[in-house]
Amino acid sequence: MSGWGQLAEEALYTEAPAGDKRRAVSGNDAGQSGESLFGASVRLQGVHKSFGGKKVLHELDLTIRPGQFIAVAGRSGSGKSTLLRLLAGLEKPAEGRIEIDGRPVSGIGRDITVMFQEARLLPWKTVLDNVGIGLSGNWRPRALHVLGQVGLTDRAGEWPGVLSGGQKQRVALARALVRQPKLLLLDEPLSALDALTRLEMQQLIGTLRQRHGFTTVLVTHDVSEAVRLADRILLIEDGKIALDADNPAPWPRDQANPEFARLEKRVLERIMQTGGGNGR
Numbered sequence: 001m002s003g004w005g006q007l008a009e010e011a012l013y014t015e016a017p018a019g020d021k022r023r024a025v026s027g028n029d030a031g032q033s034g035e036s037l038f039g040a041s042v043r044l045q046g047v048h049k050s051f052g053g054k055k056v057l058h059e060l061d062l063t064i065r066p067g068q069f070i071a072v073a074g075r076s077g078s079g080k081s082t083l084l085r086l087l088a089g090l091e092k093p094a095e096g097r098i099e100i101d102g103r104p105v106s107g108i109g110r111d112i113t114v115m116f117q118e119a120r121l122l123p124w125k126t127v128l129d130n131v132g133i134g135l136s137g138n139w140r141p142r143a144l145h146v147l148g149q150v151g152l153t154d155r156a157g158e159w160p161g162v163l164s165g166g167q168k169q170r171v172a173l174a175r176a177l178v179r180q181p182k183l184l185l186l187d188e189p190l191s192a193l194d195a196l197t198r199l200e201m202q203q204l205i206g207t208l209r210q211r212h213g214f215t216t217v218l219v220t221h222d223v224s225e226a227v228r229l230a231d232r233i234l235l236i237e238d239g240k241i242a243l244d245a246d247n248p249a250p251w252p253r254d255q256a257n258p259e260f261a262r263l264e265k266r267v268l269e270r271i272m273q274t275g276g277g278n279g280r
């Protein structure tokens with residue numbers, strides 16, 4: 001996974017402008033189909049991205065409906081994080097257009113928040129203050145409300161150092177959600193967690209997404225995670241979308257559901273077929 005750098009860190013903590021008409025954090029937008037009046041629409045047209053002459057993404061066309069949950073899978077080095085960084089405005093495409101709600105990408109902080117593999121909490125701030133980093137005005141009731149949604153109300157006054165890895169990621173999730181994003185970008189946020197904590201976090205993210213209706217793009221190596229969480233799964237290989245599959249299984253998704261197993265098998269087989277064509 002590539003680093004997001006200082007720019008991302010600073011932008012992550014920037015508050016949405018005053019008067020911005022955000023849906024209340026207790027809103028309920030996303031239906032079973034993932035359609036939402038609140039989530040951002042995303043459109044990529046003819047996107048090319050190279051590093052040092054090496055094509056990473058090319059001729060990428062993609063439309064994401066408001067409120068849809070997309071998982072991006074693929075072999076290591078296939079360009080998943082690059083796609084996420086392009087959506088966040090942290091990288092510019094060499095060619096092509098990327099629009100969020102019909103406007104060119106303007107960066108993290110306003111409508112877009114991100115969650116990384118590491119929670120990136122400030123150790124000298126309490127849990128509550130970490131959630132509220134960069135916010136001004138009367139943010140505490142809102143931050144406490146969101147901490148309640150991730151099950152950490154009673155830890156609000158503690159230091160991050162005493163939390164478990166899963167609890168730290170819950171704080172990071174609260175910090176992302178308190179900004180009421182229209183687009184949530186998840187760059188393998190659960191990959192460092194143990195299996196049980198990971199399952200609990202998947203459930204939490206899926207439930208909160210259903211409740212709030214934000215559009216979500218999750219980069220993951222874990223095909224089960226992709227099928228459990230996403231309405232639609234993209235597989236990137238050789239800079240292109242090698243598979244674009246809708247998930248027929250209804251939320252909450254049960255691994256025992258035959259549709260779940262069929263889709264998981266299909267994605268895994270496709271990954272095996274691709275054979276690491278990028279040579280990485």
Ligand SMILES: Nc1ncnc2c1ncn2[C@@H]1O[C@H](COP(=O)(O)OP(=O)(O)OP(=O)(O)O)[C@@H](O)[C@H]1O
Binds near residue numbers: 077079081
């Ligand atoms: N800033 C950069 N400068 C040069 N090359 C880069 C840069 N960012 C990414 N790359 C290269 O682009 C390719 C795709 O990287 P990317 O991080 O998008 O892959 P990924 O699919 O997210 O990989 P992983 O699953 O291992 O995290 C890799 O070959 C990587 O080395």
